[in-house]
Amino acid sequence: MxxxxxxxxxxxxxxxxxxxxxxxxxxxxxxxxxxxxxxxxxxxxxxxxxxxxxxxxxxxxxxxxxxxxxxxxxxxxxxxxxxxxxxxxxxxxxxxxxxxxxxxxxxxxxxxxxxxxxxxxxxxxxxxxxxxxxxxxxxxxxxxxxxxxxxxxxxxxxxxxxxxxxxxxxxxxxxxxxxxxxxxxxxxxxxxxxxxxxxxxxxxxxxxxxxxxxxxxxxxxxxxxIDPTLFTECLKKPETQDRIRYFLNKFDGKHVVLGVDRTDYIKGIPQRMIAFKNFLNKYEKYRDNTVMLQIAVPSRMDVKEYQSYVGYTNELVADVNSTIGNVDDNYIYLLNNSVDFPTLCALYYISDVLLITSLRDGMNLVAMEYIACQEENQGIIVLSELTGVATTLPGSITMNAWTVDEITESLHRALELSPKERKTRFKINSDNVYKFTSxxxxxxxxxxxxxxxxxxxxxxx
Incomplete structure (x- = not known):
């Protein structure tokens, strides 16, 4: 049997x-x-x-x-x-x-x-x-x-x-x-x-x-x-450590906000970009020391609607970088491709905030993967309440991803958290990641x- x-x-x-x-x-x-x-x-x-x-x-x-x-x-x-x-x-x-x-x-x-x-x-x-x-x-x-x-x-x-x-x-x-x-x-x-x-x-x-x-x-x-040990073990590998050093050097002195998604309309990537632009305009003290890294893995690119979605996302990123940025720096780094596992773990590790703005999502394992890689830094998740994982990771800062202003204010709140509250929220999430494994x-x-x-x-x- x-x-x-x-x-x-x-x-x-x-x-x-x-x-x-x-x-x-x-x-x-x-x-x-x-x-x-x-x-x-x-x-x-x-x-x-x-x-x-x-x-x-x-x-x-x-x-x-x-x-x-x-x-x-x-x-x-x-x-x-x-x-x-x-x-x-x-x-x-x-x-x-x-x-x-x-x-x-x-x-x-x-x-x-x-x-x-x-x-x-x-x-x-x-x-x-x-x-x-x-x-x-x-x-x-x-x-x-x-x-x-x-x-x-x-x-x-x-x-x-x-x-x-x-x-x-x-x-x-x-x-x-x-x-x-x-x-x-x-x-x-x-x-x-x-x-x-x-x-x-x-x-x-x-x-x-x-x-x-x-x-x-x-x-x-x-x-x-997930199996969190797959991620913690990957962090120890030399190639992952090399990538971590590279990213830490590249974004030295910056708050790093990370997004990792397929290019699907349920993921709310345009809402995220608009909210981030509003955040930079509203909270000027973060303008010169905050960047967003967005990994956008191509999905269903043989479908016209998905091609248009990617094109619109690219336009929003260009708008932020051209109207707020300068010739030396970008505010949003967009990669329309997947990354290998060591690079993904390194990006999880060096980020201060993971931003998930799904308009509807069955679960979203990216949130759990991020927590598995954040034991040292105790990063914060800003998480759409319309995801299944929102009930599994109650230490996250949740918001309604359909409302751009809520995304903006939740991101600001995450960056303003005291070390004590970051630690408390992270422990709640980490305990559940290790409790509810695959x-x-x-x-x-x-x-x-x-x-x-x-x-x-x-x-x-």
């Missing part, structure tokens, strides 16, 4: 080389959440890998490599079907609806059919490997139709868990979705449905009532965490499912 983890994509990037294929680990919230449990809980991971340009023999080779190297099973999806499901339904319909951006929802029956077909392929591939007694843990909005398909295929012979990594919306937002009853009925087919916060649980239950559906038999809030998250989900999962998952097949 085994644990089968199912997500939209495998945490693996495959590249062709002269010898065949090489494999790289991808990043992301789910990857971070499961990284630390792989040596404690053995699991088989199913997920999509692009089949673009792959022959049947290529797929056979990749399947073999993924199984032997990563204990993973790639699901190859036709590129057009993948586009219609992922871009046409997941990102054009489900993503904005789940985050309450209902004006951005764009529904077509065709893309919904692609979504259902996508989920059916996953069901088929999982069923080729699954056995009676297995636990199947399905993740996120890309696979909301999968629990019911698995239940119809397997009945009660397997246990099914579903975890949603985004917010779950109110009935006002969900009611914009034509297939809402089908989605709710599918999730209710699970033995456990879990979310990051009780707000999402209550929203889900209310939506079931409004659509005249029974509540799921087992539902709970189990917020995801391993605890996985264990707690399994505990909610059944009492005997340890015996089930340690039994030889």
């Amino acid at each position: 085994k644990l089968i983890v199912v997500s939209n994509r495998l945490p693996i990037t495959v590249k062709r080389n002269d010898q065949g294929f090489e494999y790289f680990h991808s990043s992301g919230g789910l990857v971070t959440g499961l990284e630390s449990i792989k040596n404690k809980i053995k699991f088989l991971w199913f997920g999509n890998i692009s089949s673009q340009g792959l022959s049947d023999s290529d797929k056979t080779k990749i399947r073999s490599d993924c199984k032997s190297k990563f204990n993973s099973c790639p699901v190859f999806i036709d590129p057009k079907l993948n586009h219609d499901s992922y871009n046409g339904f997941c990102n054009a319909v489900l993503w904005p609806m789940l985050h309450h951006f209902i004006d951005d929802v764009n529904q077509t029956n065709y893309n919904y059919e692609a979504y259902m077909k996508y989920n059916e392929i996953f069901c088929e591939k999982i069923s080729e490997i699954a056995k009676e007694g297995d636990i199947i843990w399905v993740h996120d909005y890309h696979l909301m139709a999968l629990p019911k398909m698995l239940r119809e295929r397997w009945g009660d012979k397997v246990k099914i868990m579903f975890f949603l990594h985004t917010p779950f919306p109110t009935e006002v937002a969900l009611n914009t979705l034509k297939c809402r009853k089908e989605i709710l009925a599918s999730l209710n087919s699970s033995d456990l449905v879990s979310f990051h916060s009780y707000e999402y649980v209550l929203n889900y239950i209310q939506c079931c009532h409004d659509n005249k559906l029974a509540e799921p038999k087992n539902i709970d809030a189990v917020p995801i965490g 391993y605890e998250w996985a264990e707690n989900n399994l505990d909610k499912l059944c009492d005997d999962w340890r015996e089930i998952l340690t039994t030889d097949e």
Whole structure:
């Protein structure tokens, strides 16, 4: 008997080389959440890998490599079907609806059919490997139709868990979705449905009532965490120490405000830039000794709306630097790219404030990663109250990210804190980061499912 983890994509990037294929680990919230449990809980991971340009023999080779190297099973999806499901339904319909951006929802029956077909392929591939007694843990909005398909295929012979990594919306937002009853009925087919916060649980239950559906038999809030030791150990490495020295020298005498986000409209990056400009104009004593570092990791750049979002962000940064800055210094340093792990940890370490202005966010693990790297400096988080992590890290200074003035004043408050209050707030956050780890998250989900999962998952097949 085994644990089968199912997500939209495998945490693996495959590249062709002269010898065949090489494999790289991808990043992301789910990857971070499961990284630390792989040596404690053995699991088989199913997920999509692009089949673009792959022959049947290529797929056979990749399947073999993924199984032997990563204990993973790639699901190859036709590129057009993948586009219609992922871009046409997941990102054009489900993503904005789940985050309450209902004006951005764009529904077509065709893309919904692609979504259902996508989920059916996953069901088929999982069923080729699954056995009676297995636990199947399905993740996120890309696979909301999968629990019911698995239940119809397997009945009660397997246990099914579903975890949603985004917010779950109110009935006002969900009611914009034509297939809402089908989605709710599918999730209710699970033995456990879990979310990051009780707000999402209550929203889900209310939506079931409004659509005249029974509540799921087992539902709970189990917020995801990180493995903080991955970050504390990275800080000790020579390459990380080199980067720390470089950044400390470059920003000597400066207050450093850090932002780390994907370039997604839910992250509120434009609001952050406007608030920072207002902060510099209003509090002149900080004008010459405060900078913002913004890591903006490109996301969904094949979508026109996301390209426009990045362009607008770049314009706002240029406006701040050109109207307030000078030829020698910038006030905002913007990197439209990802950074390697040692650089990320170094940036976390040297920053005085982490600024998170999400307009809606399921969790946001960046906040927890920052705390893990701040043991010496005891940095402060200015955090949108519309994130799941706001309940996990109550030592943060919270604000409404839709209100630019609140961001401005919260940033000022963070920089004005006494050392004693910084220490108190940091300890509250740090204690929770070490208490609610990714391993605890996985264990707690399994505990909610059944009492005997340890015996089930340690039994030889």
